[in-house]
Amino acid sequence: MPELPEVETVCRELEKVALGRSVEKARAHSMKIRIAVPENLNRKLKNRKIVKIARRAKYILIHLDNAHILVIHLGMSGRIRIEAEGQKTLVKHDHLTLSLSDKTDIVFNDPRRFGLIAYLPEKEMIKHNLFAHLGPEPLSKTFNAKYLMENLTKRKTPVKIAIMDQELVVGVGNIYASEALFEAGILPHTLSCNVTTGQAARLVEAIRSVLKKAIKAGGSTLRDYRRTNGDLGYFQHQFSVYDREGKACGKCSCKPALTGGVQKITQGGRSTFYCPRKQI
């Protein structure tokens, strides 16, 4: 679910309430998510101060004052909500509650259980399984036209599959892949090795700009995603092609009834949306 903009939004909101606070109590309500919740989490986290909240790819990193990190991944359906302690009772699929020193609760809820919680030393993060194979952050300088071109040239897979590969670039999921390709005017089934230098440059800028706009809008809510206070993101109202099959794309003034509008295809088992008139 949550792609980079959604995770970034959650991180920023977490930072506001959690930075500088201590964990008073950690309660795991269920151990069974994609990777089992670490044992004895309360013992590990109790009285630890939260010194930094960061994001790497789609992972939320809660840095503690013992040089360890609590890692949370939202998977497809994970949510984090922030509420006054004891404000509400637990709801279905709550997996972890962190009670902070100022009586704030941070609750991780994940119906499909594709998310994960990990606890690891900061020193081990880079070489850890979860992080070792991640590509550059799309909003960093290392993700540029030259880098993208070099890496697309090596690949025969459709460009849409390539930009969703977290080893090439992190944070781009199914929604923003379609949106970025539209923005760049590139057909999603174009083979990576056939992408031109000019297209690669446009694609880098498109990925950046789409992600930044989505962050500004607090992410996109299609079904599960919510901000930490329960509000919806609203970037979905700015989609040009995603989830708009048969409708006019963001730039078309043509009549969908005549042209067929936005097309939907399946790539790698996932839906892709594009406009055959604005993408070549």
Next chain:
DNA sequence: CTACCATCCTGGTTGC
């Protein structure tokens, strides 16, 4: 190396 598929799991929507 790539392409393709299944898998983890639940819940909402669609279609008969």
Next chain:
DNA sequence: TGCAACCAGGATGGTA
């Protein structure tokens, strides 16, 4: 109204 099929923002591992 009931029920089954299908679909969903992610990531991984297996197989051909």
